[in-house]
Amino acid sequence: xxxxxxxxxxxxxxxxxxxxxxxxxxxxxxxxxxxxxxxxxxxxxxxxxxxxxxxxxxxxxxxxxxxxxxxxxxxxxxxxxxxxxxxxx
Amino acid sequence: xxxxxxxxxxxxxxxxxxxxxxxxxxxxxxxxxxxxxxxxxxxxxxxxxxxxxxxxxxxxxxxxxxxxxxxxxxxxxxxxxxxxxxxxxxxxxxxxxxxxxxxxxxxxxxxxxxxxxxxxxxxxxxxxxxxxxxxxxxxxxxxxxxxxxxxxxxxxxxxxxxxxxxxxxxxxxxxxxxxxxxxxxxxxxxxxxxxxxxxxxxxxxxxxxxxxxxxxxxxxxxxxxxxxxxxxxxxxxxxxxxxxxxxxxxxxxxxxxxxxxxxxxxxxxxxxxxxxxxxxxxxxxxxxxxxxxxxxxxxxxxxxxxxxxxxxxxxxxxxxxxxxxxxxxxxxxxxxxxxxxxxxxxxxxxxxxxxxxxxxxxxxxxxxxxxxxxxxxxxxxxxxxxxxxxxxxxxxxxxxxxxxxxxxxxxxxxxxxxxxxxxxxxxxxxxxxxxxxxxxxxxxxxxxxxxxxxxxxxxxxxxxxxxxxxxxxxxxxxxxxxxxxxxxxxxxxxxxxxxxxxxxxxxxxxxxxxxxxxxxxxxxxxxxxxxxxxxxxxxxxxxxxxxxxxxxxxxxxxxxxxxxxxxxxxxxxxxxxxxxxxxxxxxxxxxxx
Amino acid sequence: xxxxxxxxxxxxxxxxxxxxxxxxxxxxxxxxxxxxxxxxxxxxxxxxxxxxx
Numbered sequence: 009x010x011x012x013x014x015x016x017x018x019x020x021x022x023x024x025x026x027x028x029x030x031x032x033x034x035x036x037x038x039x040x041x042x043x044x045x046x047x048x049x050x051x052x053x054x055x056x057x058x059x060x061x062x063x064x065x066x067x068x069x070x071x072x073x074x075x076x077x078x079x080x081x082x083x084x085x086x087x088x089x090x091x092x093x094x095x096x097x
Numbered sequence: 098x099x100x101x102x103x104x105x106x107x108x109x110x111x112x113x114x115x116x117x118x119x120x121x122x123x124x125x126x127x128x129x130x131x132x133x134x135x136x137x138x139x140x141x142x143x144x145x146x147x148x149x150x151x152x153x154x155x156x157x158x159x160x161x162x163x164x165x166x167x168x169x170x171x172x173x174x175x176x177x178x179x180x181x182x183x184x185x186x187x188x189x190x191x192x193x194x195x196x197x198x199x200x201x202x203x204x205x206x207x208x209x210x211x212x213x214x215x216x217x218x219x220x221x222x223x224x225x226x227x228x229x230x231x232x233x234x235x236x237x238x239x240x241x242x243x244x245x246x247x248x249x250x251x252x253x254x255x256x257x258x259x260x261x262x263x264x265x266x267x268x269x270x271x272x273x274x275x276x277x278x279x280x281x282x283x284x285x286x287x288x289x290x291x292x293x294x295x296x297x298x299x300x301x302x303x304x305x306x307x308x309x310x311x312x313x314x315x316x317x318x319x320x321x322x323x324x325x326x327x328x329x330x331x332x333x334x335x336x337x338x339x340x341x342x343x344x345x346x347x348x349x350x351x352x353x354x355x356x357x358x359x360x361x362x363x364x365x366x367x368x369x370x371x372x373x374x375x376x377x378x379x380x381x382x383x384x385x386x387x388x389x390x391x392x393x394x395x396x397x398x399x400x401x402x403x404x405x406x407x408x409x410x411x412x413x414x415x416x417x418x419x420x421x422x423x424x425x426x427x428x429x430x431x432x433x434x435x436x437x438x439x440x441x442x443x444x445x446x447x448x449x450x451x452x453x454x455x456x457x458x459x460x461x462x463x464x465x466x467x468x469x470x471x472x473x474x475x476x477x478x479x480x481x482x483x484x485x486x487x488x489x490x491x492x493x494x495x496x497x498x499x500x501x502x503x504x505x506x507x508x509x510x511x512x513x514x515x516x517x518x519x520x521x522x523x524x525x526x527x528x529x530x531x532x533x534x535x536x537x538x539x540x541x542x543x544x545x546x547x548x549x550x551x552x553x554x555x556x557x558x559x560x561x562x563x564x565x566x567x568x569x570x571x572x573x574x575x576x577x578x579x580x581x582x583x584x585x586x587x588x589x590x591x592x593x594x595x596x597x598x599x600x601x602x603x604x605x606x607x608x609x610x611x612x613x614x615x616x617x618x619x620x621x622x623x624x625x626x627x628x629x630x631x632x633x634x635x636x637x638x639x640x641x642x643x644x645x646x647x648x649x650x651x652x653x654x655x656x657x658x659x660x661x662x663x664x665x666x667x668x669x670x671x672x673x674x675x676x677x678x679x680x681x682x683x684x685x686x687x688x689x690x
Numbered sequence: 691x692x693x694x695x696x697x698x699x700x701x702x703x704x705x706x707x708x709x710x711x712x713x714x715x716x717x718x719x720x721x722x723x724x725x726x727x728x729x730x731x732x733x734x735x736x737x738x739x740x741x742x743x
Contacts, residue, residue, distance in 0.1 A: 043554060072563075575711050
């Protein structure tokens, strides 16, 4: 159950092969591009004006996540990160 | 009226208390059957108020059955059963009893028709939950359990204070719409808020849930916060303050979740984030938004429970839960991995998964109310939740780098519990009309419009794209074994500082008093009173000499006084004068003592 | 009883050992792509809000 030396006879998992990871990434990028193409041809029913712009949700999702990660890493973490035994004294 | 059923909470609570008498397979069977029997019992109770007893000048109502309480009752039973199934291997009386009673208390609270009954079950929740934390039996769990208990006792007292004032002012203990305004309502509001993990009141959750036992956390993640959501939906729908509180709840935990290393703590933060959506829904207060809040509570119980189950299974098999230690487990635990992905897709609100059909109701209610800032925050939180709960959890546990850990798949009963949860997440996502028919307000809401599906898919795929690019560009923050301070700092470190300050201040005063009064003063006084008459003269004379500057014969005079007082060779008049002076001095001392 | 003990053991995540940090190394060529994407994204969002707010 616990850590063992990795068995060389073990059947490699699908993600052990780099070409599989690459293939998966390529499929993912293709989906992303397809979504944008669909977005061009479909006009959404919206509540707010900005929702109707091309790819609004895509760009918002992307930018939101980048901001989330950057703020967490460069602002929040320096403020709050302590050693694991911070409270044990 | 008479009905052939028992009060809804009774079976689980009494049954739970009888569990210690049973052993082995019988106990396992009873633990599994109790939620089932309790559920069948619930189905026998018609809509209305039942088990009404006079109490003081008012009455207590053990069973108020309406649409709002029923949907919570149904899902609580379902989750109680799934949790019991997941915890089937646990042969620990404390956990067996606490888990069952905890579920029973939550059910009792949602069917309580008056505030006194609500309060009793509210406190029972706290007590039984504390045992689920303490049952881990580690030093950290002990500390976390203690803090959990203290915070909830404080919250409970706040609630009780509000209830008492409310009953005095209105003359009614019925637990219905209260609305914010009076002092009493604020007390009740904040008392509920503690259990609801509002910002700044929240750290008990992220502190205690990751320290509880593997199976205890499954129970914990379900009941306390959702009971609070029920109470808010009952007493404070449409309260504007809840919109701000809920918005903050949805937004701030995701930042913490990104940098947190303990995967169960990541889930604890995302639990607050999801509860934020429900609080917002209750705050908006339209039929659509309340429906959304309740439906989201229903779904969250399933997918959050499922995610905690998968992480529990990983911890059960590997003994590890930190992202730094895990990775590559998809080969060892393929089923757990698949269920985890279903849970992740549900919490992220992918179309065809359960989160999609409920979160969108809250979003749409915000848009209909033209609350654009709130809408942006919720959209941000939706993207963020996919980022930390939807991707981070499965990715770091099951994929990422190969940690070298090889373990067995989770045991069958755990897989079964996870499998049922995952199946329900998909079923609700594909056929939401069954869930909608249980909601408190009738609805013809249709989540699957092309606009909506396309918008949500875009949002999620591009969140995933952001994750991929950040990771491959090396910008994604490293997982670091560490501790992130949160609002609990105020009572964990701050409390200690207060304690230290008090120690310094009061011990200082005590020390000073001890030194000067108890030791020096008594010594001096006793020396003085050895020769009171002589000393009086001596000090008086010394004072005279020092002030006037005449010091001839000073030493001679002092010696003379000494000899005279030792020999007691005073003239009578001088002796009496001295005695009177000493008495006066002594009485002065006594007076000021 | 022994079964009970065994389960108890798993309840304790072994936090003492294990790596302190799990870093994510950059893959060549991705950083410029990322910078381009985020710049376009922010500019586009700014444009959209400028037109519609």
